[in-house]
Amino acid sequence: MSEYGPQPVERRLPTEEAQDLLSLVRDLVQREIEPVAAEEEEAGRFPRETFALLSRSGLLGLPYPAEYGGGDQPYEVYLQVLEELAAARLTVGLGVSVHSLACHALASFGSKEQRSEHLPAMLGGGLLGAYCLSEPSSGSDAASLRTRAVRDGDDWVLTGTKAWITHGGIADFYTVLARTGGEGPRGITAFLVPGDAAGLSAGAPERKMGMKGSPTAQINLDDVRVPDARRIGDEGQGFAVALAALDAGRLGIAACAVGLAQAALDQAVAYAAERRQFGRPLADFQGLRFLIADMATRIEAGRALYLAAARRRDEGLPFTRQAAMAKLTCTDTAMQVTTDAVQVLGGYGYTTDFPVERFLREAKMLQIVEGTNQIQRVVIARQLLGPESR
Structure with a gap:
């Protein structure tokens, strides 16, 4: 057994119910998602059966009211679930985030009659x-x-x-x-x-x-x-409906980006622990140790930023600027960390024998969706300085 290896991620979960929820997610990930992720992505297969399972398990409506079939969970908890799903397979984590985005308009702006008629099926009825x-x-x-x-x-x-x-x-x-x-x-x-x-x-x-x-x-x-x-x-x-949904959705993208980066870091740490060069583990070389330290630090900073924004949302405070900052920082982090993970694995990182090359290709997309990172900078500046003069 190596002295090195990925360390468990510490979670800030406010209730015992939330802790049990995350344990359920981790068990589902290990049984249903991780074992087939690489093969399914390579084949281009959409895991509709996985989304049906997530729906039956109550994981497609976590941040929405229980009276309409949701999970009544704080956004802070929902995003940590997203991170776990994205670390296992980004197609699943991002898919849950997009589904939640699609439900947001009706849940937040629909009439009571509309919510009663449509939300139960949208949140827990197997719909996507x-x-x-x-x-x-x-x-x-x-x-x-x-x-x-x-x-x-x-x-x-x-x-x-x-x-x-x-x-x-x-x-x-x-x-x-x-x-x-x-x-x-x-x-x-x-x-x-x-x-x-x-x-x-x-x-x-x-x-x-x-x-x-x-x-x-x-x-x-x-x-x-x-x-x-x-x-x-x-x-x-x-x-206004669209912008409100995007504020929440950008936090979902941020959480997915951190999950992807964490998966890449775990792969890099595990490889460095096992690979030997010049008679000792790769993990003993200072250049690589510093690289991995920087990767881990970026991930922790991104995680803290998206969770802080989520807590503002849960408290009913404005969070547009913080959501844009989280999306910008976390997705740039995912791009950098996955690039560094490929470098740690060297030639193996550039092959499909290891998942880090897939992580790198997926990370690029996160810098584009739900507002490019250039647009996030526009949003942040506008919140701080007001609109540009014309």
């Missing part, structure tokens, strides 16, 4: 959601989206194309942002669209450098008819 904001011509500039929703009696008719949609083509419901008024952010409204709605179709999945098991596709809306009862919030409130 997707979030439709980006378009081919509007990514970071989300307020310029072109998908339109036109009122027709008691219905709305949606026409347009959404792009870069995680779970596109396999989701059971889509939270769709569409333009119902004039240009700019005030003309946007949110809708809950069934996955089997007539006129809704998905393009071919994007061919990505990583996250091959998680489908990303365009969603085409060709005169999709949605009853007004599925409009979320007030007409024209959609941009």
Whole structure:
């Protein structure tokens, strides 16, 4: 037995119930997710059965109210669960985060009747959601989206194309942002669209450098008819709905990034403990020890940042700036740590025999989704300095 090796991550869990929850997650990860993660990702298979299991286990609605089928857990606890799932397989951790993002609009802005009708199935009924904001011509500039929703009696008719949609083509419901008024952010409204709605179709999945098991596709809306009862919030409130969801979703991305970085660090530490060069363990060389120390420090700093932001959210305090900081820091950390992990493993790190090359490819995506890291800097600066003068 080597004296070196990955150390268990210390968790700040507020209740015994939360501790039991995390133990359940770790057991599920070890039995159902980790053993097949590499093979499933290489084959590009989406683990729908895993999401069904997570739904049955109550893990798809953790931060939402119990009266609607949720877990009533603080965001601080939910994010630590996400981190564990992402460390085992990012497709799963990110998928849970995206599903939670897709539920956020209805849970936070829907009427009591809407929540009672739809949330139980969304949170614990085996359904899987997707979030439709980006378009081919509007990514970071989300307020310029072109998908339109036109009122027709008691219905709305949606026409347009959404792009870069995680779970596109396999989701059971889509939270769709569409333009119902004039240009700019005030003309946007949110809708809950069934996955089997007539006129809704998905393009071919994007061919990505990583996250091959998680489908990303365009969603085409060709005169999709949605009853007004599925409009979320007030007409024209959609941009505020979208931004609130993104604040919460960015914390999910931050937690997933820390999980991925932790998995890469664990691989690097284990390899350094076993690999011998010049008659002694690789872990004895100061250059490598310093590299691993820096990796671990970055991860702990990122974890502390996303948990601090989560506690602000749980306390009802503003957390937009802190969420952007967490997303920026944690995803940059994942990119750096996975790069360093490949370096620790040397030639082996560049092969598919070890998972660190996959971790590196996956980390890049986290710097882009739910607002690029350049956009996070814009958000942070705007919160501190106000909007730019024109």
